[in-house]
Amino acid sequence: MQLGRFATLSLAVLIGCGGAGARETMRDTKPAAAPRSASSALASWNDVPSRRAIVDFVERVTTEGSRDYVAPDARIAVFDNDGTLWAEQPMPFELAFAVDRVRELAPSHPEWRAREPFAGILRGDVAGAMERGGRRGIAELIAATHGEMTPEEFERVVREWMSTARHPRYDRRYSELVYQPMLELLDYLRAHEFRVYIVSGGDTDFMRAWAEDLYGVPPAHVIGSQAQLRLERRGGVPTLVRGGEIEFVDDGPGKPIAIERTIGARPIAAFGNSDGDHEMLSWVASGPGPRFVALVHHTDAEREFAYDRDARSGRLAAALDDAQRSGWTVIDMRDDWRVVYPPE
Amino acid sequence: MQLGRFATLSLAVLIGCGGAGARETMRDTKPAAAPRSASSALASWNDVPSRRAIVDFVERVTTEGSRDYVAPDARIAVFDNDGTLWAEQPMPFELAFAVDRVRELAPSHPEWRAREPFAGILRGDVAGAMERGGRRGIAELIAATHGEMTPEEFERVVREWMSTARHPRYDRRYSELVYQPMLELLDYLRAHEFRVYIVSGGDTDFMRAWAEDLYGVPPAHVIGSQAQLRLERRGGVPTLVRGGEIEFVDDGPGKPIAIERTIGARPIAAFGNSDGDHEMLSWVASGPGPRFVALVHHTDAEREFAYDRDARSGRLAAALDDAQRSGWTVIDMRDDWRVVYPPE
Numbered sequence: 001m002q003l004g005r006f007a008t009l010s011l012a013v014l015i016g017c018g019g020a021g022a023r024e025t026m027r028d029t030k031p032a033a034a035p036r037s038a039s040s041a042l043a044s045w046n047d048v049p050s051r052r053a054i055v056d057f058v059e060r061v062t063t064e065g066s067r068d069y070v071a072p073d074a075r076i077a078v079f080d081n082d083g084t085l086w087a088e089q090p091m092p093f094e095l096a097f098a099v100d101r102v103r104e105l106a107p108s109h110p111e112w113r114a115r116e117p118f119a120g121i122l123r124g125d126v127a128g129a130m131e132r133g134g135r136r137g138i139a140e141l142i143a144a145t146h147g148e149m150t151p152e153e154f155e156r157v158v159r160e161w162m163s164t165a166r167h168p169r170y171d172r173r174y175s176e177l178v179y180q181p182m183l184e185l186l187d188y189l190r191a192h193e194f195r196v197y198i199v200s201g202g203d204t205d206f207m208r209a210w211a212e213d214l215y216g217v218p219p220a221h222v223i224g225s226q227a228q229l230r231l232e233r234r235g236g237v238p239t240l241v242r243g244g245e246i247e248f249v250d251d252g253p254g255k256p257i258a259i260e261r262t263i264g265a266r267p268i269a270a271f272g273n274s275d276g277d278h279e280m281l282s283w284v285a286s287g288p289g290p291r292f293v294a295l296v297h298h299t300d301a302e303r304e305f306a307y308d309r310d311a312r313s314g315r316l317a318a319a320l321d322d323a324q325r326s327g328w329t330v331i332d333m334r335d336d337w338r339v340v341y342p343p344e
Numbered sequence: 345m346q347l348g349r350f351a352t353l354s355l356a357v358l359i360g361c362g363g364a365g366a367r368e369t370m371r372d373t374k375p376a377a378a379p380r381s382a383s384s385a386l387a388s389w390n391d392v393p394s395r396r397a398i399v400d401f402v403e404r405v406t407t408e409g410s411r412d413y414v415a416p417d418a419r420i421a422v423f424d425n426d427g428t429l430w431a432e433q434p435m436p437f438e439l440a441f442a443v444d445r446v447r448e449l450a451p452s453h454p455e456w457r458a459r460e461p462f463a464g465i466l467r468g469d470v471a472g473a474m475e476r477g478g479r480r481g482i483a484e485l486i487a488a489t490h491g492e493m494t495p496e497e498f499e500r501v502v503r504e505w506m507s508t509a510r511h512p513r514y515d516r517r518y519s520e521l522v523y524q525p526m527l528e529l530l531d532y533l534r535a536h537e538f539r540v541y542i543v544s545g546g547d548t549d550f551m552r553a554w555a556e557d558l559y560g561v562p563p564a565h566v567i568g569s570q571a572q573l574r575l576e577r578r579g580g581v582p583t584l585v586r587g588g589e590i591e592f593v594d595d596g597p598g599k600p601i602a603i604e605r606t607i608g609a610r611p612i613a614a615f616g617n618s619d620g621d622h623e624m625l626s627w628v629a630s631g632p633g634p635r636f637v638a639l640v641h642h643t644d645a646e647r648e649f650a651y652d653r654d655a656r657s658g659r660l661a662a663a664l665d666d667a668q669r670s671g672w673t674v675i676d677m678r679d680d681w682r683v684v685y686p687p688e
Contacts, residue, residue: 073562151604151608204605204608205608208608218417218608219607219608219609220606220607220608220609222608226605229601229604229605230597230601231597231600231601231623231627237630238600238623238626238627238630240600240601240604240627253574253575256575256582256584257573257574257575257584260495260573260584261548261570261573262564262606263563263564264495264548264549264552264562264563264564264566265563265564279575279582282582283575283582283584286581286582
């Protein structure tokens with residue numbers, strides 16, 4: 001792993017542990033979501049090939065009697081998060097959270113002034129700090145900002161940060177930097193009885209703290225990297241505590257593995273934006289029956305950011321080549337989306 | 345771990361890696377499940393304290409305006425499997441599967457004749473084989489019977505076994521040895537918009553092969569021990585393969601950990617029958633708000649089996665003491681259930 005590309009991957013991914021009777025229906029559609037026509041449903045999309053491919057796929061798999069019909073139970077769609085559902089520049093938002101948390105905790109840690117990556121972060125040189133601190137530095141950053149709390153305590157800290165922190169370029173809350181066209185896509189799929197999961201390199205509990213509010217995706221549908229978790233008795237009460245280390249990295253081959261473990265089925269649709277999604281996309285694409293696989297391509301330097309092969313964060317090279325070879329859908333952010341973020 | 349008690353725990357548990365290491369609604373009730381009255385719903389239960397406690401709890405948490413009302417999204421119930429939803433004597437059914445599989449595969453493994461636990465199993469001395477083979481023997485048994493297959497291949501093997509193997513005492517298929525009163529309880533909870541999960545020491549894929557048919561519990565709601573899983577390219581196609589080793593043991597403290605990781609919430613109801621469920625039960629019991637925690641107590645030597653403190657399989661001691669201390673519900677199989685298994 002090249003630490004010069006510190007922001008290529010989300011925090012957990014950087015650590016790189018390896019990447020390795022009656023019938024219940026599994027609907028998690030919106031309670032009263034009446035199927036809407038695609039034209040009103042995907043309002044922020046231009047009339048472009050990517051949008052037409054989405055609508056064509058959804059209509060084929062949901063039309064009874066169609067050769068490609070898929071029963072609701074098997075309608076599973078997975079989405080990467082950073083760079084796919086919300087922005088990830090100039091650094092993954094979870095890294096911004098960790099940086100802010102170091103600043104907040106610094107008064108109780110005078111020793112950080114002399115120790116990377118904390119020293120650099122406190123001087124404002126995040127990139128340099130991550131490079132100089134190396135792998136061990138990243139592990140320490142995660143332990144100091146994500147560990148030794150109960151999941152409930154961690155959730156409170158993340159929620160507090162999300163409600164106050166602002167993105168340096170837009171001066172908006174991070175929660176406002178979700179992609180409006182993708183929100184509409186989530187709704188459109190759910191209205192057609194798809195189960196929607198997030199499958200991201202981010203920490204699972206970090207994402208669960210806001211995924212339901214932002215995307216309507218409940219905690220059980222958030223799959224991410226996993227911190228150590230242990231059961232302790234605290235005052236006689238069994239208590240789960242997040243340890244400082246990452247036990248499972250949900251990136252690369254980790255994504256199909258985590259999907260199989262959690263869902264027990266291969267999704268029929270997958271959306272990503274970087275090489276960390278490559279294995280997930282090609283695994284989904286190679287399943288039997290109708291499949292839909294798409295990459296969000298960041299081509300919009302004006303409204304968002306433009307990056308792919310040389311990106312520090314969200315590097316997209318092998319998966320883009322494969323998309324072209326395999327005929328996957330590529331969503332061109334500049335040309336395909338009428339708006340990027342929800343209106344202010 | 346005492347290997348003399350080879351059948352105390354299910355296979356995976358024996359290996360003992362340590363045991364840790366727009367709004368979507370999450371309904372998985374039956375599509376058109378109209379709430380039924382408890383009297384028709386729990387027909388195989390006698391009018392006993394355990395049944396009344398169940399009905400009282402469900403009515404309190406589902407009656408709007410009640411002080412104990414719980415919104416449907418938080419209505420999560422977890423069930424152990426072996427000894428809680430189906431029988432587990434004279435040995436856990438997954439062990440019976442492994443034994444049958446050894447016999448089936450033996451012709452291609454002449455070396456097994458001289459090597460425990462295979463040699464003993466092939467001579468019909470399962471208990472002795474497990475004791476003499478020790479920990480390493482159990483690991484080899486699992487690798488030989490559960491590993492180096494895709495999840496789909498393993499599912500086929502398990503389904504084939506379930507459709508043919510018969511229980512030695514009852515001469516019925518294992519799938520017929522589910523507890524009728526518990527099937528009714530699953531239905532009753534789902535009819536009241538509970539999400540029902542299985543949380544068992546058994547191998548997740550082993551249980552997924554039949555949990556939906558037997559209990560109406562879909563694959564994503566089956567939480568169990570986890571085999572290694574790796575992603576390989578086979579003929580250019582990304583393929584998940586189960587390795588021979590167990591990576592996560594879903595027993596003891598592993599159960600609350602797996603629940604938190606998979607569901608991201610603490611259930612409000614939990615059902616178990618052995619000390620392997622103790623941590624799950626006490627963790628569920630100690631959450632805020634209304635809680636329901638119950639033990640199935642095997643007291644019926646005539647219709648089923650009678651065992652607790654000295655059992656080889658399904659040992660129940662510490663959790664029974666705690667149940668008495670803490671006022672958990674104890675389901676007395678002999679007195680509380682009108683029938684045990686579904687009628688032949």
